[in-house]
Amino acid sequence: MTTRQVLYVEDxxxxxxxxxxxxxxxxxxxxxxxxxxxxxxxxxIQGRVDLLLCDLHLPDVGGDGLLAQLRAEGLPESVPALLVTAESESVAAQLARSHGYDGYWTKPLDVAATLRSLEHWLDR
Known part of the structure; x- marks a missing residue:
């Protein structure tokens, strides 16, 4: 079984x-x-990523702009990308949609719901 590589951008x-x-x-x-x-x-650039999770507020770039940069660096369009944010559901949904993310998770994370969603995104 291949190990699935998840990249979480979080400071x-x-x-x-x-x-x-x-x-x-x-x-x-x-x-x-x-x-x-x-x-x-x-x-x-260095390796394979099967799922990208990205915080909205980072020290050097906003998560809202980072996905486009990572795609330009070679992250395939086929790799699902989720915004992980403490924003409200409605704001998170709008930000994810407008910046090319496939979906979003809101903080604080619900462990069971996160695991179910993880299965969905990794099994695509």
């Missing part, structure tokens, strides 16, 4: 630890955390 260590804990509940998943847009671009 808050607590949120990164929470996501790591959630992904540990899903066998066959490996999480890489990028703490900035620059680090995310480097990781996209």
């Amino acid at each position: 808050d260590p607590v949120n990164a630890m929470l996501m790591q804990g959630i992904l540990e509940l899903r066998p066959g998943c490996s999480l890489q955390v990028a703490r900035s847009g620059a680090e995310a671009r480097r990781l996209v």
Whole structure:
């Protein structure tokens, strides 16, 4: 079985630890955390990504603009990208739609719902 590579662009260590804990509940998943847009671009260039999760507020770039940069660096259009944000559902949906994301998750994350959604996006 191929390990699915999830890239989470998140500068808050607590949120990164929470996501790591959630992904540990899903066998066959490996999480890489990028703490900035620059680090995310480097990781996209270096290796395979099966799912991109991206925070909205990063130290060097907004998550709203990062997806286009990562696609330009070689992240395939076929790789699903989700915005992960503390914004309200309606704002998150609008931001995700307007910036090319396939969907969104709102913080605080519900573990069971996140795992179900993870299955959906990884099994596409």
